[in-house]
Amino acid sequence: MFKMFACSSRIVKRSLLNECCRRSISLRAGQPIFETRPNLVKKGDITPGISAAEYFNRRYRIAEQMEPGSIAIVAGQRTKFATESVFYYFQQNNDLFYLTGWDEPDSVCILEKPKSDPTSAIFHMIVPPSNPEKELWEGERTGVEGVRDIFNADVSMPIGSLPSHLSNLMSRYKTVYYDFDETQKADEFSKVFPLMQAKDHRYRYSIENILRENNVVLHSLKSITAPMRAIKSDAELRMMRLAGKISGRAYNQAYARRFKSEKGLQAFLEYRFVSGGCNRDSYIPVVAGGENALCIHYTRNDNLFKGNEFVLVDAAGQLGGYCADISRTWPVSGKFTPAQRDLYEALLNVQRKCINMCTEDANVSINDLHYKSVAMLTSELRNIGFQGLTQWDVMQKLYPHYLGHNLGLDVHDVPSYSKTAKLKKGQVITMEPGVYVSDDPMWPAAYRGMGVRIEDDIAVGKNTNVNLTIEAAKEIADIESIAVNGVTTKMEDEVTDVFSL
Numbered sequence: 001m002f003k004m005f006a007c008s009s010r011i012v013k014r015s016l017l018n019e020c021c022r023r024s025i026s027l028r029a030g031q032p033i034f035e036t037r038p039n040l041v042k043k044g045d046i047t048p049g050i051s052a053a054e055y056f057n058r059r060y061r062i063a064e065q066m067e068p069g070s071i072a073i074v075a076g077q078r079t080k081f082a083t084e085s086v087f088y089y090f091q092q093n094n095d096l097f098y099l100t101g102w103d104e105p106d107s108v109c110i111l112e113k114p115k116s117d118p119t120s121a122i123f124h125m126i127v128p129p130s131n132p133e134k135e136l137w138e139g140e141r142t143g144v145e146g147v148r149d150i151f152n153a154d155v156s157m158p159i160g161s162l163p164s165h166l167s168n169l170m171s172r173y174k175t176v177y178y179d180f181d182e183t184q185k186a187d188e189f190s191k192v193f194p195l196m197q198a199k200d201h202r203y204r205y206s207i208e209n210i211l212r213e214n215n216v217v218l219h220s221l222k223s224i225t226a227p228m229r230a231i232k233s234d235a236e237l238r239m240m241r242l243a244g245k246i247s248g249r250a251y252n253q254a255y256a257r258r259f260k261s262e263k264g265l266q267a268f269l270e271y272r273f274v275s276g277g278c279n280r281d282s283y284i285p286v287v288a289g290g291e292n293a294l295c296i297h298y299t300r301n302d303n304l305f306k307g308n309e310f311v312l313v314d315a316a317g318q319l320g321g322y323c324a325d326i327s328r329t330w331p332v333s334g335k336f337t338p339a340q341r342d343l344y345e346a347l348l349n350v351q352r353k354c355i356n357m358c359t360e361d362a363n364v365s366i367n368d369l370h371y372k373s374v375a376m377l378t379s380e381l382r383n384i385g386f387q388g389l390t391q392w393d394v395m396q397k398l399y400p401h402y403l404g405h406n407l408g409l410d411v412h413d414v415p416s417y418s419k420t421a422k423l424k425k426g427q428v429i430t431m432e433p434g435v436y437v438s439d440d441p442m443w444p445a446a447y448r449g450m451g452v453r454i455e456d457d458i459a460v461g462k463n464t465n466v467n468l469t470i471e472a473a474k475e476i477a478d479i480e481s482i483a484v485n486g487v488t489t490k491m492e493d494e495v496t497d498v499f500s501l
Contacts, residue, residue: 028130030104030141033150039496046101048320049239049499052152055101058228059111059123062099065224069115070175072221073166074099075204076107089280094409095179095225097321100125102151104142106159108203112169125153126162163206170214177221180208226414230406231426236322237459240407240428241468242498243324244457246276247316248471249491251328254313255473255482259332262287262301262311269315276491277498278317282324283411285315289332293451294436296401308333310340312451316469319498323411325430326469327455334483336476339446343435344454346380348474350433351454354403358423358431361463366419366429370403373433381435385444398437404430407457427460428468 027033032040032048045051066072074096080088096102096109102125110124130143147156157165181204211218232240250272259265266287274280288298289305293312305311308331316324331340354373357364364372378394406413407428423429432455437447457468473479495501 027146027150028140028142029146029150030139031102042499046151047097047103049242050101050235050320054233054235055099056152058099059121061228062221062224063111063113063121066111066113066121066177067175067219068113068118069173070113070177070219071169071173072111072113072177073207074109074178074221075207076102076109077105078203079105092321094229094321094413095221098225098229098409100151102127102142102147103321104128106203108159108162108207110166110169112173122154123152124155124157124165125151126157126159126165129158129160159203162203163210166207166210170210170216174214174216175219176211176216177219177224178207178211179220179222222414222416226417229408229414230417231424232408232428232459233426236408237426237428237466237468239320239322240324240457240459241466242501243278243282243317243319243322244326244468245471245501246278246319246495246498247273247324247326248469249487249489250276250317251313251326251472252482252487252489253491255330255334255479256486258334259305259311261304262289262292265311265313266301266315269313273315273317275494276317277495277501278319278324280318282316282318286313286327287315288312288451291439291449291451293329293453294438294449296434296436305332308335308337310450310452312453314453314455321409323407323409323413324469325407325411325432325455325457326472327432327434327453328472328474329452329454330479330483335480340450341476342384343437343447343450344452344476346384347377347433347435347452348454349380350376351431351456354431354433355456355458355465355467358429358458358460358465359463360423360425360460363422365422366402366404366406368420369431370419373403374399377433377435385446398435399433400436401434404432423460425460425462429458429460430455431458432456 027035029036034041034043040048046055062072074093076093076096077091079090082088090105092103100109106128108126112122112124125147127144127147128141130141135141142150144156144158147153250269253272254265254269266285270281284299286298287301289303289311290309292298292303293310310329311332312329314327316326350373353376354369357369374391374394377399378389378391382389406417407430432453434453436451437443439448454474459466459468473482
């Protein structure tokens with residue numbers, strides 16, 4: 001149990017107790033921790049760059065906003081399989097990861113706030129127990145004891161106990177913070193194969209069935225977590241800055257090479273993200289040569305480059321769960337033609353102006369900035385020969401996507417956080433205007449078939465901001481110089497300590 005009025009003292013005592021526990025037991029964990037991967041997780045941290053105290057504080061802030069005599073429930077994700085024994089990368093429920101740092105499947109987090117003592121809350125973790133047979137094939141699990149000793153759970157139980165444990169809590173609490181999985185309701189697959197769907201999401205189904213059977217007052221937990229997650233702590237900003245730095249350096253190295261194919265460029269970037277210190281890609285990369293860039297989410301990446309066409313790349317690495325998100329466009333030869341230069345510079349002018357407005361004092365929202373970017377791009381394109389162009393033409397045909405989005409543990413982070421909310425200090429957003437000129441006689445012939453997108457990750461300040469992806473060159477002179485001279489900054493072939501970067 002943690003006392004909300006004694007956060008700092010209790011977490012110190014708990015940390016000291018855990019240090020004793022850690023010395024006295026043989027630690028086993030299903031994810032990196034300091035004792036097993038000191039090259040990835042520093043002492044005092046639960047996950048890379050994020051301390052046990054910060055995770056404690058996040059749960060404390062959630063509990064502060066809960067009603068006395070209530071519980072909050074977060075269901076984790078299961079491992080998803082492509083075939084019987086071939087699994088996808090595991091992706092945890094981001095709210096569960098945000099509150100606990102726990103990155104193992106088949107788990108549920110519960111925060112209990114007793115009415116009898118509204119200044120306290122109890123942190124439950126229901127997780128898979130140790131299983132030597134499964135661990136032989138799947139690797140170690142932290143287990144029921146480990147989630148207490150390492151992750152500071154007050155109560156821990158095996159996942160098989162979830163129905164009985166939750167039913168017991170429901171007998172005492174009628175106010176519940178929980179978010180039903182709306183994606184499953186809208187999924188046609190679940191209507192055709194309901195039994196298979198129930199098996200794939202059995203923990204969530206167990207929770208939702210128990211909630212339906214009990215006459216609970218239901219509140220959305222995301223209404224509390226989304227505003228919290230939208231504003232990053234200093235530790236989160238440091239992790240996102242590192243992910244941006246590593247990813248940006250990879251782009252510069254790519255400018256210096258001459259790739260023959262989209263897949264060759266993709267493979268190089270993915271290699272440099274990981275060898276540079278990231279865990280993996282943040283998302284499936286877009287590597288679109290020539291007219292392939294007219295498809296905004298082109299991910300086939302299977303074509304050969306032709307001549308001096310543009311290549312549009314949308315790719316970046318993830319570090320400690322935190323995503324970078326970068327787009328760059330450059331000529332495969334490394335030298336801009338006059339038409340490429342004009343279209344690129346028009347878009348870059350728009351991005352520069354939008355980034356300058358990414359401050360709290362500017363009193364704008366992402367939505368405000370989007371419509372400003374449409375007006376600015378319309379003006380810029382008229383200046384380079386798009387005669388009679390209207391803002392409607394730009395929104396419908398040349399720039400059909402949104403200017404940006406929140407960024408963090410997800411690429412499109414906290415989607416429930418309104419894009420009409422005014423920007424606040426600590427928010428991280430992408431600025432990614434684009435222009436996509438189809439092969440249509442209504443557009444100037446020199447620009448047809450070109451797609452350009454330029455994207456950076458911006459940490460909003462009070463009256464200034466920080467570009468977290470500043471390393472990725474985007475000025476024409478810089479890109480052309482790197483293409484000729486290479487990268488002059490000395491880069492390690494394989495970074496083993498990202499915190500030294």
